[in-house]
Amino acid sequence: MSQASILLQKIAFNTETVGIIGLGYVGLPLAVNFAQAGIRVIGFDKSQIKVDKINHGENYIKDIRDAVLREVVGNIKLKATTDFTLIKECDALLICVPTPLDKFRKPDMSYIETACVAIGQNIKSGTFISLESTTYPTTTEDFILPIIEQESGLKHGVSFWLAYSPERVDPGNVSFHTKNTPKVLGAINKEGLEIGEKIYSKAVDTLHLVSSPKVAEMVKILENTYRLVNISLINELALLSGKMGIDIWEVIDAAKTKPFGFQAFYPGPGIGGHCIPLDPFYLEHIAKKYDFDLSMIHAAGHINMRMPHYMYIKIATALNSQQKAVNGSKILFLGVAYKPNIDDARESPALEIIDIVIHKGGLATYHDPFITEVTTPAGNSLNSVTELVEGMQNADCVIITTNHQVFNPELIKKHARLIVDLRNVINEVSEKIYSL
Amino acid sequence: MSQASILLQKIAFNTETVGIIGLGYVGLPLAVNFAQAGIRVIGFDKSQIKVDKINHGENYIKDIRDAVLREVVGNIKLKATTDFTLIKECDALLICVPTPLDKFRKPDMSYIETACVAIGQNIKSGTFISLESTTYPTTTEDFILPIIEQESGLKHGVSFWLAYSPERVDPGNVSFHTKNTPKVLGAINKEGLEIGEKIYSKAVDTLHLVSSPKVAEMVKILENTYRLVNISLINELALLSGKMGIDIWEVIDAAKTKPFGFQAFYPGPGIGGHCIPLDPFYLEHIAKKYDFDLSMIHAAGHINMRMPHYMYIKIATALNSQQKAVNGSKILFLGVAYKPNIDDARESPALEIIDIVIHKGGLATYHDPFITEVTTPAGNSLNSVTELVEGMQNADCVIITTNHQVFNPELIKKHARLIVDLRNVINEVSEKIYSL
Numbered sequence: 001m002s003q004a005s006i007l008l009q010k011i012a013f014n015t016e017t018v019g020i021i022g023l024g025y026v027g028l029p030l031a032v033n034f035a036q037a038g039i040r041v042i043g044f045d046k047s048q049i050k051v052d053k054i055n056h057g058e059n060y061i062k063d064i065r066d067a068v069l070r071e072v073v074g075n076i077k078l079k080a081t082t083d084f085t086l087i088k089e090c091d092a093l094l095i096c097v098p099t100p101l102d103k104f105r106k107p108d109m110s111y112i113e114t115a116c117v118a119i120g121q122n123i124k125s126g127t128f129i130s131l132e133s134t135t136y137p138t139t140t141e142d143f144i145l146p147i148i149e150q151e152s153g154l155k156h157g158v159s160f161w162l163a164y165s166p167e168r169v170d171p172g173n174v175s176f177h178t179k180n181t182p183k184v185l186g187a188i189n190k191e192g193l194e195i196g197e198k199i200y201s202k203a204v205d206t207l208h209l210v211s212s213p214k215v216a217e218m219v220k221i222l223e224n225t226y227r228l229v230n231i232s233l234i235n236e237l238a239l240l241s242g243k244m245g246i247d248i249w250e251v252i253d254a255a256k257t258k259p260f261g262f263q264a265f266y267p268g269p270g271i272g273g274h275c276i277p278l279d280p281f282y283l284e285h286i287a288k289k290y291d292f293d294l295s296m297i298h299a300a301g302h303i304n305m306r307m308p309h310y311m312y313i314k315i316a317t318a319l320n321s322q323q324k325a326v327n328g329s330k331i332l333f334l335g336v337a338y339k340p341n342i343d344d345a346r347e348s349p350a351l352e353i354i355d356i357v358i359h360k361g362g363l364a365t366y367h368d369p370f371i372t373e374v375t376t377p378a379g380n381s382l383n384s385v386t387e388l389v390e391g392m393q394n395a396d397c398v399i400i401t402t403n404h405q406v407f408n409p410e411l412i413k414k415h416a417r418l419i420v421d422l423r424n425v426i427n428e429v430s431e432k433i434y435s436l
Numbered sequence: 437m438s439q440a441s442i443l444l445q446k447i448a449f450n451t452e453t454v455g456i457i458g459l460g461y462v463g464l465p466l467a468v469n470f471a472q473a474g475i476r477v478i479g480f481d482k483s484q485i486k487v488d489k490i491n492h493g494e495n496y497i498k499d500i501r502d503a504v505l506r507e508v509v510g511n512i513k514l515k516a517t518t519d520f521t522l523i524k525e526c527d528a529l530l531i532c533v534p535t536p537l538d539k540f541r542k543p544d545m546s547y548i549e550t551a552c553v554a555i556g557q558n559i560k561s562g563t564f565i566s567l568e569s570t571t572y573p574t575t576t577e578d579f580i581l582p583i584i585e586q587e588s589g590l591k592h593g594v595s596f597w598l599a600y601s602p603e604r605v606d607p608g609n610v611s612f613h614t615k616n617t618p619k620v621l622g623a624i625n626k627e628g629l630e631i632g633e634k635i636y637s638k639a640v641d642t643l644h645l646v647s648s649p650k651v652a653e654m655v656k657i658l659e660n661t662y663r664l665v666n667i668s669l670i671n672e673l674a675l676l677s678g679k680m681g682i683d684i685w686e687v688i689d690a691a692k693t694k695p696f697g698f699q700a701f702y703p704g705p706g707i708g709g710h711c712i713p714l715d716p717f718y719l720e721h722i723a724k725k726y727d728f729d730l731s732m733i734h735a736a737g738h739i740n741m742r743m744p745h746y747m748y749i750k751i752a753t754a755l756n757s758q759q760k761a762v763n764g765s766k767i768l769f770l771g772v773a774y775k776p777n778i779d780d781a782r783e784s785p786a787l788e789i790i791d792i793v794i795h796k797g798g799l800a801t802y803h804d805p806f807i808t809e810v811t812t813p814a815g816n817s818l819n820s821v822t823e824l825v826e827g828m829q830n831a832d833c834v835i836i837t838t839n840h841q842v843f844n845p846e847l848i849k850k851h852a853r854l855i856v857d858l859r860n861v862i863n864e865v866s867e868k869i870y871s872l
Contacts, residue, residue: 137680137682138680168694170696170697173696175695175696176695176696181694181695182693182694182695184690184691184693206693208690208693210686210687210690211683211686212682214680214681214682215682215683215686215687215690216690218673218677218680218682218684218687219687219690219691222673222687222688222691223691223694223697223698225669225673226666226669226691226697226698226699227697227698229665229666229669229732230662230665230666232732233661233662233665233732236730236731236732237654237658237661237719237730239728240719240723240726240728240730241654243726243728244573244574244650244654244722244726245650246573246648246650246651246654247647247651248654250646250647250651251646251651251654251655251658252658254620254644254646254651254652254655255620255655255658255659255662257618257620257642257644258604258617258618258659259611259612259617259618260606260609260611260612261606261659261662261663262659262662262663263662263699283673283676286680287676290676290679290680292675292676292679294672294673294676295672295735295738295739296665296668296669296672296732296735296736296739298735299731299732299734299735300732302731303731303732
């Protein structure tokens with residue numbers, strides 16, 4: 001009996017053990033889904049805090065219901081650990097680690113590399129491995145495969161199978177979560193694809209199989225590049241519209257009435273989060289190897305990078321209208337999350353604007369009901385102002401940087417002396433209300 | 437009784453006369469819709485041929501049913517003329533003339549200007565005027581209004597009312613046509629908006645009112661800029677994917693399974709037609725007045741301009757694989773229409789590729805079931821090859837430039853010696869089949 005047949009039999013009998021490497025907003029929901037399907041799951045993370053929380057049934061991901069996590073931990077289907085030698089107990093390993101950019105906007109592959117070395121040093125023969133992290137096309141075959149073969153001494157296609165299946169998690173999305181979002185899967189060979197399909201089917205409703213890992217890698221990049229390019233486009237058009245006295249939000253609402261060939265994107269102070277501002281630059285990176293310049297991504301990246309600066313100019317202009325300088329003014333930011341109703345401030349443009357304001361001598365504070373403290377890219381540490389009304393009354397200018405649903409336009413209008421609304425929360429313009 | 441009240445009363449009793457200026461793919465369907473609503477319509481066009489055809493009930497627009505045109509001409513609701521002095525008989529005038537770019541990609545406003553001068557010299561007091569042609573924001577108020585006031589001696593808001601309502605005609609669209617596509621309308625003042633709404637409601641099911649002509653002008657530009665930017669993005673990614681050995685069509689099909697935040701666009705040899713390759717540059721033009729550089733449109737335009745050249749390289753590469761040069765080779769293009777199943781070759785990238793091939797010494801021919809003859813931008817005149825099979829057998833290389841539904845992949849594969857498939861009609865790659 002081949003190793004593939006043995007693994008397929010285990011999967012058929014639901015007796016496989018699935019290891020999830022990285023227990024963040026991608027890995028933990030996936031781990032919970034497998035555990036709910038009755039499969040033994042080991043969750044790996046370097047953070048002892050996260051591991052302890054999970055093993056105590058304490059949830060830290062907004063999109064997972066607390067009761068569900070407690071249930072799968074309670075019936076010992078899901079166990080978390082910092083001990084990567086337990087990889088040897090797993091029949092399948094799903095890698096859900098971050099792929100950030102370094103300070104020079106080059107891919108930082110260190111998390112993937114560390115995970116792959118740990119896998120190579122610990123896997124047993126007969127294991128399926130899938131990468132979920134967003135990365136540039138060719139990563140699975142040209143970067144991961146050699147590491148695992150070298151570290152393990154095992155041969156792909158005989159003793160292990162490698163696949164790529166991009167995560168499509170959209171934090172805060174109430175309609176689509178890990179289980180009901182169709183998942184793309186590409187493997188290096190046919191056996192790997194078959195094994196991957198059988199395993200993933202237990203945690204995800206719909207799989208879409210493609211012919212290779214690099215096709216699957218490009219799929220994810222295309223999805224997020226589409227978003228980066230379109231948000232950057234509407235941001236650029238918003239800046240021009242501002243100069244022309246045209247309300248870009250009214251324009252978008254009208255354009256949306258076109259029943260074909262249009263999808264609405266909304267402007268804002270910049271693009272945040274862990275995917276859209278980063279993923280396209282993975283592609284830009286690998287494109288250079290092919291002597292290829294991605295001009296659309298380049299232009300989009302440029303706009304996005306400049307947005308916080310333009311937003312600073314808006315703030316300075318608003319204050320100037322009241323004969324105040326940024327230097328010495330009290331400036332309250334409403335919202336530091338990168339999108340509404342979530343508690344994540346990663347790559348948030350609000351933080352960059354705060355840094356510029358502080359650098360220019362402004363006295364920046366913020367209020368965010370979901371984020372009690374932040375450290376900005378420049379290293380400024382701030383705590384959320386607890387008394388919102390008092391905070392607004394004390395401020396020379398209130399900047400709306402996130403459109404959290406709890407932000408009440410009437411309350412803001414009542415108490416703020418001057419407003420710069422970068423999210424169209426107020427939806428009006430006056431002497432004291434400035435728009436994007 | 438004010439002039440506005442008189443006009444509104446006429447509209448209420450269906451006794452107004454509507455004049456449509458420009459009887460192309462935008463104006464003629466609109467004229468027919470008004471006539472079908474029982475309103476007297478005068479169609480104006482400089483072309484005696486078009487006018488004669490209409491007055492004989494001969495239809496020349498694919499999206500209009502012949503019987504419908506015959507009916508409205510037969511009951512004398514619709515009459516066409518080259519005599520612009522009949523403008524004085526009209527209570528409403530809808531301008532549907534082209535707005536091309538000149539050779540330096542600057543807006544060519546001459547058609548609009550000519551129409552407005554004719555209107556100004558001939559209108560009677562109490563007329564509603566609406567522009568439907570795509571143009572840059574501020575055109576209605578800053579360009580049209582002064583011309584009409586000066587030529588007519590009438591005052592806006594008293595004796596005439598000006599509005600902007602962009603056409604959204606998508607030739608060949610089987611689901612959405614002039615009547616059931618929501619229409620955006622912005623007028624200079626409230627009275628004009630009310631009159632415009634009452635008139636257009638007779639020809640169009642749904643109206644979306646906006647606060648000014650410039651908002652409406654920007655709406656149309658946003659819609660088509662969205663398309664230009666996304667097609668250019670996917671064309672650029674297609675070129676990179678080609679170099680990386682990734683099938684971009686497989687990537688798009690997989691990305692489409694994402695149930696939120698993605699809209700699929702498909703690559704091709706370039707962007708054609710009368711809107712998408714042109715409209716964004718109207719905005720680029722006016723942006724300069726505001727010291728504003730639209731980098732996304734600029735990058736998109738650059739890719740689109742270069743596509744025919746890249747496609748020529750694909751053709752040369754394919755021929756080279758069979759030890760042939762373009763110079764002296766017989767090259768048959770399948771389709772010169774800019775999109776499938778229509779008979780329009782305006783701005784078609786196929787024509788530009790044909791020009792390059794001819795310039796390099798290739799013997800270019802084409803077959804298009806909907807277009808019997810074309811003249812390319814460089815002035816080459818060609819007739820469609822009538823014997824398709826024989827044409828393919830005689831050609832050194834067959835290039836698929838339009839994905840007309842009637843093109844049979846099996847037939848092409850059977851008879852062509854070498855294929856360059858720029859539209860994924862064949863959907864396979866082999867020694868004799870090259871993809872985009």
